[in-house]
Amino acid sequence: MKRIICSLLLLGALLFSFQISSAQEIKRKTVQGVWRLDSILYDNIKAYSTIKVFGDVDAACMINSVWTFYGNWDGKILSPMAEGCPTTPQTLVWSTGKAETGNYFGIKPLLAGQKGKQITQGFKMPIQSIDGKNMVWNETVNLNYKTSHITYFFTKTSKKAK
Template structure:
């Protein structure tokens, strides 16, 4: 009898610890769907930057890219248009939203997977701060260092 109560208590604790907050659930629901990455800018530093984003392609290649987030299994993809500077095609991702305090409502995290949903990044992922999120607009920011100086990369998305 005691073992049954102990098992029931541990199961309840496990379920509570694995649940997500209402804030994270709301953000996931807003992110779910198709987006276009309209613009990438750089803040907190002057000059012209040539940046390779997500260890994948130059920033210019991401402008106009299409992003899709499926919230029921936390998978998605982004598609870059091919061109003389850009290797086009789909990149598959597994994504999540986590709460974050530091002046942002949350963080969008993702890592690369293959078509069979297997991790291809060796556990390495990317974190983007959610600066603004509405049903039609999303602004994400990531902080990097260039020549020892902080730079914030700003990603402006619109819902398709």
């Protein structure tokens, strides 16, 4: 009887682990196009805090920014024209991948004349959800020795990247 129970538990664990590892990887065509970053939600972060995202950009500058992802894994981010925000598009190399915890979105910002292969540092954002119209990223950050979460909400505005 103990052997049967142990066998069933082992089989159940094996099936459960197969289900988790068989999550579908995100296809390039799903991401390719033009997206607008509609909003950013801060969890466990004080309202008066100045939040810097993607290295050194004020999070407020990213609201309504336009993200273009080309089919060749290149892209660009254009911030809205607000005081104190970047005024030139940020070029980047993007990728998607699958980790034990789920799918992620990778971004490597490029300086003028740089190639993606030359950049070893970047950002990996766990993807909460993505479909043909919406994309949600989660980021865990440590601020003042507290774990906090930032959630990014995107809407696809065009399937064709110009």
